[in-house]
Amino acid sequence: MSGRWIEQWDPEDEEFWERTGQRTAHRNLFLSVLSEHIGFSIWSLWSVLVLFMGPEYGVDPAGKFFLISMATLVGAVARVPYTFAVARFGGRNWTVFSAGLLLVPTVAAYLVMEPGTSYTTFLLVAALTGVGGGNFASSMTNINAFFPLRRKGWALGLNAGGGNIGVPVVQLTGLLVIGTAGAGHPRILLGVYLPLIVLAATCAALRMDNLAPVKNDTGAAREAARDPHTWIMAFLYVGTFGSFIGYSFAFGLVLQTQFGRTPLQAASITFLGPLLGSLIRPVGGRLADLYGGARITLWNFAAMAAxxxxxxxxxxxxxxxxxxxxxxxxFVLTGLGNGSTYKMIPGIFQNKALTRGMSGEAAAAYGRRLSGASMGLIGAVGALGGLAINLAFRQSFQTAGTGTSAFVAFLVFYAACFTLTWAVYLRRAAPVPAKTQLSYAKI
Incomplete structure (x- = not known):
């Protein structure tokens, strides 16, 4: 696939950034948000489709939780190859392809969404929607390369937040369909998204860019996989993004199963949590830019536990x-935490470069190299947290008929995240050269 390639890119050079870099980066950011937004909508499609599945479909609540779990699982696994696809094919080229690929699960769901379809078929089609979850990883890796470190918290937060809003938007669209046409017409919802997918792919093809300096670095991938900070941040991201996507997929089913809401009543509430969590994500990134990602993340986990x-x-x-x-x-707190944890990643690896005696562009390049390589792993593990949440709900409702035991388990996990954040990043300053005036508390 041919495309527009930018051969030289140095966002840390303030003169370059003000002259041409900022305008190009913002254009790519906007179109990346559009594509990722549609991707999130398709990934979370089955959180809405299960609300259309009345008794005539023959699927019990545990079976519905497993359907959305399948979408979560595939989306999490897809994030690893999607991360490396940007450097292999180019950010613009991969965005065009990955956006167009969303047609496959959408058309498949359109064809099978009716009573009498086997549960196995529903499982396979739900799994296909996982490709929408992969879009997040490639989009974040791509946008991470466009922006300087001082703007990454804002840019990554806006990119992810705009994508996350795809969850409440598809839920609002489902509400509109149920409220007007009734719960017997899920194909209307699917028909709405077909032209939007084509629009996202077309806009990416016409206006996005590939960055030639962004190359896959297998050494960086291995180094990131061996670095304990990659797995510490993955654990924390399970607590923030895993919670966001897991709750987003499960909210409507919890309202129906535990509180006896009708499909219309559930759909009229379900969108609100994901919407607020998505809108607040850039704020979490911005707060992390100002006060340090570790501090914001720490107190965010305390609030999540409460x-x-x-x-x-x-x-x-x-x-x-x-x-x-x-x-x-x-939901609001998961959004804040999503922004602050992702801001921490590039700062952690640049901080490590400073401890090794690097400075200036050398330190920034090392930070970009390792943070880009680690983001796919962190994003994939974080999304698996959504799978764990849905499986925990499934088990809780299957054994006790309520979600209480699942929520207790989540509370214990948030306490563990709080403790880990404090112990690793805030208990004492990292041993960096005095002239850098940088510690993990400021990442």
């Missing part, structure tokens, strides 16, 4: 008026 405590109480008491504010607060 909100989960409220949800546990509401679940035990079967109180929807208490459950909704607590659960929606959790």
């Amino acid at each position: 909100a989960t405590g409220v949800v546990v109480v509401a679940s035990v008491e079967k109180s929807l008026p208490v459950f909704l504010p607590g659960f929606i607060a959790l």
Whole structure:
């Protein structure tokens, strides 16, 4: 696939950035958001389609949780190859291909979405939507290369937040379909997305760019995989993004199964949490730029644990008026944490370069090299957190009929994330040269 290639790219050079870099980076960011947005909508499609699946489909709540778990699993696994595809094929070229690929699961769902279809067929089609989850990894890797370190928190937060909004948008669209045509017409929802997919691929083809300096570095991938910070950040990202995507997929089913909401009642609420969590993500990145990603992440996990405590109480008491504010607060906090954790990644690796005696562009290049390589692994593991959440809900409802035990497990996990963030990044400053005035607390 041919495309537009930029041979020289140095966003850390302020003169270059002000003259041409900023305009080019912002154009690619906007179109990346569009493609990733549609990708998230398709990835989370089955969180909405299960609301259309009444008794005539013959699928119980545990089976529905497993359907959305299948989409989560494939999306998580797809993130690893998608990360390296940007350097292999070019950011613009891969965006065109990956956006067009979204037609496959959408058309497949359009063909099979009716009573009488076998559960195995539903599972296979749900798995296909996982390609939409891969779009996040390639998009974030691509945009990470366009922006200087001082702007990465804002840029990555905006890119991811704009993509994440694809979840509530598809849920709002589903609400509109259920509210107007009824729960018997899921194909209307699928028909809406077919031209949008074509639009995203076309815009990417016409206006995005490939960066020639961005190359796959197998040495960097191996080095990132061996670095403990990659896996520490993956663990923390399970707590933030894993929670966001897991809750986004499960919210409607929890409302239907535990609180007896109808498809229309569930759909009228489901979108709100993912919407707020998506909108707040750039704020998390910006706060991390200003005050340090580790500090924002630490207190965000404390707040997530507190909100989960409220949800546990509401679940035990079967109180929807208490459950909704607590659960929606959790969504907001996952969005903040998504922004702050992703901001930490490039800072951690540039900080490591400083401890090795590097400075200036050499340190920045090392940070870009290792952070780009680690993002795919971190994003994939984080998305697997969504799978764990959906499986935990499935088990909890299957054995006890409520989500209480799952929420208790999530609370314990957030406490572990809080402790790990403090112990690794805030307990003491990293041993860097005094002249750098940099510590992990400021990443």
